[in-house]
Amino acid sequence: MVRFILSKLLYLVPTFLGITVIAFSFVRILPGDPVLLMAGERGVSPERHAELTAQLGYDKPVVMQYFDFLGRLLQGDFGNSLVTKKPVLTEFLTLFPATVELGLCAIIIATLIGVPVGVLAAIKRGSWFDQISMTAALVGFSMPIFWWGLLLIILFSGILGWTPVSGRISLLYFFPNVTGFMLIDSLMSGQKGAFTSALSHLILPSVVLATIPLAVIARQTRSAMLEVMGEDYVRTARAKGMPTYRVIGVHALRNAMIPVITTIGLQIGVLMAGAILTETIFSWPGIGKWMIDSISRRDYPVVQSGLLLIAALVMVVNLLVDLTYGLINPRIRVK
C-alpha cells in the first residue's frame, strides 16, 4: 500500500510542474509589458520602470524567471493582489471556506438524493419511476446552471419571497469568524435567527450547484447497480432465500458503491467550474467569484496564483479519491 501511495505521489510531480509552467506562462503570454500592465492607467516614470523591472526580475532570462517563480511558490509566496495589495494566499484562504461550505452542501444534497434515486431506478428498471427519474437526470445533466439559478431566484426570491437573492447571511447579524463556515459560526454565536438566515442564503446556491453532480451520481448509481445485480453472487444470495432488501442492501449496494464513490470524488472539478457560475449569480463571496472579479479587474497575480491553487487542489482531491479507491478495491492496488 505504501508503494502504491508513493507511486501515485511520484506521478503527480510532473503534472504539478506542468501546472506551474502553465500558470507562469499565462502572465508572460499576455501582450504588453508586465510592469506597465501593473502600473495601470496612471503610468510609470522611466526610472521607476527600470527599477520595478529589475525588482520583479523581468530583466532576467525567461527560464531564470520561471525558477525564481517556482522557488517563491515553494516558500509559500504566491504574490500580492494588484488591487488590494494583500498576499494572494491570504485572500484565497479567507474566501476558501465559503466555497467549501457551498460545495460540501451541494455534494451532500447530490449524494443524498442521487444515490437512492439511482438504486430505486435500477431495482424498478423500466418502471415509470425509472423513466421519469432518468429523464430528469438527463435534463439536469444538460442544464445551463447559470440560467437554472436565475429561474430559481425568480421563483423563490421574486414571486414567493422565501429566500434572499445574494450573499451568505443577512447584514443584521455580526459575529466572529471562527471556522469560516457560516452555518457553524452562526450557531456558535447563539444569536437568534442567525442560523436560519445563513441557511436560507445557502439553500438556493447549493441546490443550483448540486444539479449536475446529482444527475451524474443518479445515472452512475443506476448503471452500477444494474451491472452488479446481474452478477453471480447476487443470484446466489437470492437463490439461498435471502430477503430482497438484504440482497440489495448488503450484496448489491456495497459493490455498486465503489464506482459511485469515485464518481462523487471526481465531481470536485465539476463543482469548481460550477462554483464560478453559481457564486457569480448569487454574489457568493467565494473562490469562484473572486476569480471572475480578478479576471475582469485584470488582477493578474490573483488569476495566476488562483489558477494554480485551484488546479493543485483538484489534483490533491483526485489523488485522495484514487487512494480511497485503492483502499476499497485491492485489485487496483496490485496492478
Add this chain to the structure above:
Amino acid sequence: MTDTSQTNAPVKLSDAAIRRRMIAEFWFYFSQNRGAVVGLAVFILLVLIAVFASVLAPHDPTTQYREALLVPPVWQDGGSASYLLGTDAVGRDILSRLIFGAQYSLFIGIVVVSIALVGGIVIGLLAGFFGGWVDSVIMRVMDVILAFPSLLLALVLVAVLGPGLTNAMIAIAIVYQPHFARLTRAAVMSEMKREYVTAARVAGAGNIRLMFKTILPNCLAPLIVQATLSFSSAVLDSAALGFLGMGAQPPAPEWGTMLAEAREFILRAWWVVTFPGLAILISVLAINLMGDGLRDALDPKLKRS
C-alpha cells in the same frame, strides 16, 4: 484495409453494399432508442432553423424598436402579435434573436468539435502509434490540461487571448482536446496488436498510411460518441462564457450573452431570462439524447447484450 481483403469470400459484396448494410445496422440499433430519435429530430429542426434564420425570423435580430421596450409575450396582458415571445430592454424581438442564436450555437459546436477532434486525433495517434517517450511526454501534457477545471481554464485562456467569440471557441477546443487524444490513444494501442496491422506493415505500408488509413478508421466509434457529447458541452460552455461576458460580445444574439444582458431584469420581465435559457437547455438535451443513442448503436459491448 484493402491490403488484406484479397481472399476469395463466397459472396463478394461491393464496398457500397457493405456500407449500406453498416448504415442499416446502425440505424436499427439507433432507432431502438426512442429518446435518441427524438433528439435527432429536434437537432435537425435546430439545423433547419439556423440555416433558414433570415427567412423564419419576423424581425432583424439587432433592430431596436424604441416604442416597444420589454413587451411581454403575446399570450400575456400587453403582449403584441408582432413580437410573439416579447421584446428585451432595448426593444429587440426575442424570437428573432433566438432564431439567429441557433446559428451561433451550431457554429460554435461545429468549430470547437472540429478543432478538438482533429488535434486530439493527431496527438493521440502519435502517442499510441509511437509509444515510448513520445507517448509519455504527450500524455503528461494532456494530464496537465485535464488537471484544471475546464470552464476555469477556458476563462483564463480567454482572459489572455481577449474576450470574443473566436477566442472563446479556441479556448474551449484546447480544453476539450485531451479527451479526444486519450480516447484515440487507447483505441490505437488496442488496434496495434491486431493482425491486420501487422499484415499491412508486412505488405510495406508506411507509418503515415498505417496511422491514418489502416488504424484510424477502426478507432472512430468512441470518437464519434465523444464528439457528440463535446458538441453539447461546447454549446453549454460557450453560453456560460457569454454569460460571464467573455464569449460572444453584445449585440450578438448568442443565447448566453442574451442571458447576461437580461440579468438585471429578472424580477421585472421573466421572458427575457426564460426563453434564451430554454433554447440552450433544449439544444443541449437533444444533442445529449442523440449521444446516448449513438453510444448504444456504436458500442459493440452493449449491442449484443
